[in-house]
Amino acid sequence: MQSVQGHYTSVKFTRTAHPCSTKTLKIMSSADYNLPNDWELRWSRSRNLPYFYNRGTAESRWQAPDGIDPSVMIAFQRDYETRHLQQQDEQSGSRSAGSEQSKKKVRVTHLLVKHTESRRPSSWREATITRTKDEALQRLQEFETKIKAGEANISELATTESDCSSAKKAGDLGFFEQGQMQPQFEKASFGLEIGEMSEPVWTDSGVHLIMRTG
Numbered sequence: 032m033q034s035v036q037g038h039y040t041s042v043k044f045t046r047t048a049h050p051c052s053t054k055t056l057k058i059m060s061s062a063d064y065n066l067p068n069d070w071e072l073r074w075s076r077s078r079n080l081p082y083f084y085n086r087g088t089a090e091s092r093w094q095a096p097d098g099i100d101p102s103v104m105i106a107f108q109r110d111y112e113t114r115h116l117q118q119q120d121e122q123s124g125s126r127s128a129g130s131e132q133s134k135k136k137v138r139v140t141h142l143l144v145k146h147t148e149s150r151r152p153s154s155w156r157e158a159t160i161t162r163t164k165d166e167a168l169q170r171l172q173e174f175e176t177k178i179k180a181g182e183a184n185i186s187e188l189a190t191t192e193s194d195c196s197s198a199k200k201a202g203d204l205g206f207f208e209q210g211q212m213q214p215q216f217e218k219a220s221f222g223l224e225i226g227e228m229s230e231p232v233w234t235d236s237g238v239h240l241i242m243r244t245g
Contacts, residue, residue, distance in 0.1 A: 066099060072107045080186055080201050081107045094187065101181045109226040112138070112245040135209070138245030139220045140185050140202040143195040144171045145237035154194035164238075171231050171238050178228065178240070185228065185242045194237060206245065216241070 066072070069087040074080075081104045082093050095101040145152055145160045146167035152160040162170070174192060177183045189195075189202025197204055209217060213234040223229060223243035232239045 066103070070096060070099065072103065074107075074111055078201060079203055081111070094183075101184055104184055105226055108244060112225060136206040137220050137223075137243055138206045139204050139223075139241050139243050140189060141195065141197070141204060141216075141239050141241045142171070142174060142185055142189040142193045142202055143237050143239050144168075144174075144192075145194040149237045150235040155196060155198065156192075156194055160194070167238050168231060171240060175228075175231070175240055185240060203244070 069085050071084055071086065072081050073084045073091075075082055080093065082091055083096055083099070084091050085096075095104065144162075144167045145154055146162050146164045147160060148164055149160065154160065174183075174185075174188050177188065178185055186201040186203070189198055191198070193202055195202070207220075209221065211217070212220065213236070215232055215234045216239060219229045219232045219239075219241050220243060223241065225243050225245060227243055229239070229241040232241055
């Protein structure tokens, strides 16, 4: 396996081949996240998500193995986004300019539940959505409870449960500026710290959970 050396600030990383042939990025060792021997966290560049990799068995998995706190994935994702922004700043030759740019844009992952009064009451999951607004909120709050309890993370749930087409990207919307999203969604997104998740947010599309990732 050929590796390419590079840097995110002072942290060494290597590019490796994922068992499913996706480009990946390994940032830090298992010791940095108190993982058991042989387990480490890596970053899938094709899906833009963290995953667990076992060096001993070559097993890769998106969900935390037994005995590992799922919240380490959120910490790892936050660390990755921070180092990625730092690298962009260094490449531009102007850290101050990069910092100013980061204030103008945010990156979020979200999970959307639609209802009968949504602007477009259909999705890739359901051709016709029949749940009421109250039922949509209840469904979203169940997801919120699972995330806060560490039973799942927002990316995992968005992949299978979100009524937004961004589900195929695990809920990731990428970076956006003010004026690009619905006002309520935008206000909540720009009001979050990196790694922080919103309360339920209502828009014309439905009701959302939003986590800022960058």
